[in-house]
Amino acid sequence: MSLRYAVLGILSIQPMSGYELKKVIDHSVGHFWTADQSQVYRTLAGLVEEGLASRRTVVQDDRPNLHVHNATERGLAALDEWLASPLRTPPTREPFLARLFFADRMPTEAVRELLESRRREVGEQLAALEAIAVPPADGGVGNMLRVATLENGIAHAKTELDWLATTLRRLDRATA
Amino acid sequence: MSLRYAVLGILSIQPMSGYELKKVIDHSVGHFWTADQSQVYRTLAGLVEEGLASRRTVVQDDRPNLHVHNATERGLAALDEWLASPLRTPPTREPFLARLFFADRMPTEAVRELLESRRREVGEQLAALEAIAVPPADGGVGNMLRVATLENGIAHAKTELDWLATTLRRLDRATA
DNA sequence: CACCATTATTGGACAATGCATATATAGGTG
DNA sequence: CACCTATATATGCATTGTCCAATAATGGTG
Numbered sequence: 001m002s003l004r005y006a007v008l009g010i011l012s013i014q015p016m017s018g019y020e021l022k023k024v025i026d027h028s029v030g031h032f033w034t035a036d037q038s039q040v041y042r043t044l045a046g047l048v049e050e051g052l053a054s055r056r057t058v059v060q061d062d063r064p065n066l067h068v069h070n071a072t073e074r075g076l077a078a079l080d081e082w083l084a085s086p087l088r089t090p091p092t093r094e095p096f097l098a099r100l101f102f103a104d105r106m107p108t109e110a111v112r113e114l115l116e117s118r119r120r121e122v123g124e125q126l127a128a129l130e131a132i133a134v135p136p137a138d139g140g141v142g143n144m145l146r147v148a149t150l151e152n153g154i155a156h157a158k159t160e161l162d163w164l165a166t167t168l169r170r171l172d173r174a175t176a
Numbered sequence: 177m178s179l180r181y182a183v184l185g186i187l188s189i190q191p192m193s194g195y196e197l198k199k200v201i202d203h204s205v206g207h208f209w210t211a212d213q214s215q216v217y218r219t220l221a222g223l224v225e226e227g228l229a230s231r232r233t234v235v236q237d238d239r240p241n242l243h244v245h246n247a248t249e250r251g252l253a254a255l256d257e258w259l260a261s262p263l264r265t266p267p268t269r270e271p272f273l274a275r276l277f278f279a280d281r282m283p284t285e286a287v288r289e290l291l292e293s294r295r296r297e298v299g300e301q302l303a304a305l306e307a308i309a310v311p312p313a314d315g316g317v318g319n320m321l322r323v324a325t326l327e328n329g330i331a332h333a334k335t336e337l338d339w340l341a342t343t344l345r346r347l348d349r350a351t352a
Numbered sequence: 353c354a355c356c357a358t359t360a361t362t363g364g365a366c367a368a369t370g371c372a373t374a375t376a377t378a379g380g381t382g
Numbered sequence: 383c384a385c386c387t388a389t390a391t392a393t394g395c396a397t398t399g400t401c402c403a404a405t406a407a408t409g410g411t412g
Contacts, residue, residue, distance in 0.1 A: 001368075002274045009278035019390050032273035036370050041391060064376060064390040083275060083282050087293055090271065097208035097325045098178045099259060102185035104318035106259050111317065117263055141287065142280035144350050148343045149273045152336075159335040160328075167324045174320050177398075195360050212400055217361060240360045240406060 004052075006033050007043050008071055008079045011053060015070040018044050031129060031153045044069050052078050108175045112168065119164045126157035180228075182209050183219050184247055184255045187229060191246040194220050207305060207329045220245050228254050284351045288344065295340045302333035 010016070010024055018041045025035055035043070044067075047053035052075035058066040071079070096118055103111045134147055186192070186200055194217045201211055211219070220243075223229035228251035234242040247255070272294055279287045310323055 002269075002271045003368085005278075006274050009274075009281075012278075012281070017390075018392095029274065029277060030267075032268055032270035032277070034267040034269075038371085038392080039369060042369090042393095045392090060389090063378070063388090066390075079278070080281060083279060083290075084286060087272060087275065087290065087297070089297060090269070091206075091210035092208055092329075093178075093210075093266070094208035094328075095178045096263060096265060097328060098182050098185075098205065099263065100321055101205060101208070101325050102181075102188075102255070103259060103321055104316070105185075105188070105256060108317060110260060111321070114259075114263065121263070121265060139350065140280070141284065141347065141350050144346055145276055145279055145287070145343075148339075148346070149277050152270075152273060152339050153268075155335050155339050156332060159331050163324075163328050163331050167321075170320055170324070171317065174315065174317050179398085193360075214362080214401085215399060218363095218399090221362090236359095242360075 002033060003035050003039065003043050004047065005079055005082045007040070007047065008052060008075050008082075011069055011071040012076055012079060015068050017066045017068055019066075021069070027132075031132075032149060047075065051075075108171065112171060115164055115168050115171065119161065119168075122157050122160045122164070126154065126161070129153045129157060178209060179211050179215065179219050180223065181255055181258045183216070183223065184228060184251050184258075187245055187247040188252055188255060191244050193242045193244055195242075197245070203308075207308075208325060223251065227251075284347065288347060291340055291344050291347065295337065295344075298333050298336045298340070302330065302337070305329045305333060 006025070006029055007021065010021060010029075016024065018037075021044070022035070022037050022040045025033070025040065044053065044055070048055050048069070052072060053069045054072050055067045055069050058068055060066060099114065100111075103114055106114075129150060132150060134150065135143060137143060137147075182201070182205055183197065186197060186205075192200065197220070198211070198213050198216045201209070201216065220229065220231070224231050224245070228248060229245045230248050231243045231245050234244055236242060275290065276287075279290055282290075305326060308326060310326065311319060313319060313323075
């Protein structure tokens with residue numbers, strides 16, 4: 001549901017093609033929202049159909065044509081409406097915790113391996129987040145907020161790593 | 177996908193009806209996995225169809241009949257297989273961050289309200305998690321792991337609250 | 353007595369997403 | 383020349399899950 005608005009939000013900053021949009025999503029909002037390529041195109045098609053975005057074909061003779069999409073007046077209005085609408089957070093889904101909850105059916109070594117593999121995964125995520133270039137602070141609210149979303153991801157990754165370390169320690173103690 | 181196995185996991189501990197299962201899910205694994213009532217029944221039906229669970233009808237004359245579900249041998253085997261299978265974490269979806277990312281389209285007061293409303297929400301979540309009774313430590317690995325999943329939620333909630341406090345402070349500074 | 357909640361299960365409609373695949377062209381590599 | 387990668391868009395299909403409503407019996411509240 002939020003993808004529509006994330007797309008609209010990006011288009012409000014800069015008009016672009018589906019192909020380009022997919023890349024921007026991966027690199028700039030990818031840490032809190034992702035989308036499949038087909039989903040990006042479908043979302044764009046939906047926005048155009050509802051008059052929230054317009055499309056303009058740019059003919060390229062060396063490559064397939066570009067469909068550059070632009071947020072319309074109504075699109076921007078819809079975006080603002082969404083921003084002001086009450087926040088309702090969907091329930092958390094944590095497959096890793098779901099597994100851990102029943103993990104004592106496995107030998108302790110396997111439980112340890114589960115925790116270790118999670119540690120590797122989160123470690124990589126953290127590294128990826130920290131590698132994202134932080135734009136120079138320009139004192140603007142927009143800039144600050146975008147940096148904050150990044151730091152949110154970093155903070156949670158660190159929390160997860162801390163928790164993993166503690167849990168691994170407890171596992172050692174429980175099986176000593 | 178994990179719901180199948182969460183259900184199987186619960187049934188492996190204790191056989192129960194769909195109605196009961198829904199309540200157990202809400203209270204014991206609800207902090208990392210939730211399911212709609214209809215989804216619970218559909219999942220049970222699917223498990224029975226695949227021979228991973230069996231159902232036994234308990235006739236009740238004062239109420240509708242109960243369908244008590246039990247994990248079968250094959251069900252337990254499937255559960256163990258899932259536990260040992262490689263972990264692949266689905267991408268994060270954070271509608272709140274998606275909103276915050278574009279929130280500078282709104283007046284500062286609205287941004288502050290967005291952060292405050294998130295703070296209230298996470299505060300309530302944290303209170304709910306802390307209210308869940310921690311079973312007395314029995315030295316077992318299973319017990320320790322289940323407490324750990326709870327503490328995972330608590331740790332992340334606290335991290336979120338810290339981050340919110342920092343972000344609100346920055347917002348004040350940026351708009352002073 | 354009307355209404356509502358609780359217990360208990362089931363089914364239809366439908367939105368969101370992902371995976372696979374198709375189409376078309378250009379440029380680079382072995 | 384065969385193959386792969388990048389550019390660029392699009393469609394079909396399956397899965398997962400939510401919302402809504404139906405069915406059915408009982409017990410409590412105003």
